[in-house]
Amino acid sequence: MNIPAAPAGLPAQLAIVLGAFAAGTVVAQLAGAANLGVAFGVGQLTFAAALVWVLLRG
Structure with a gap:
């Protein structure tokens, strides 16, 4: 079974969570x-x- 790799490093992870916050706010x-x-x-x-x-x- 091949599991896809996580995004590379902290900057990518921060971009994901902050992007989710922004997208959720805008959609609301x-x-x-x-x-x-x-x-x-x-x-x-x-x-x-x-x-x-x-x-x-x-």
């Missing part, structure tokens, strides 16, 4: 979040999910 805003605080909350959830994925993968 575009979907009609009540305010920016709610959108940031959704961003935190996507950040946490991406962090778990990065930690388990690598």
Whole structure:
């Protein structure tokens, strides 16, 4: 069984989790979040999910 390698190093992992935060925030805003605080909350959830994925993968 061939498992794909994790992204190379800390910069790539930081880009993944910060990108997930930004994408979650933007999607929440575009979907009609009540305010920016709610959108940031959704961003935190996507950040946490991406962090778990990065930690388990690598």
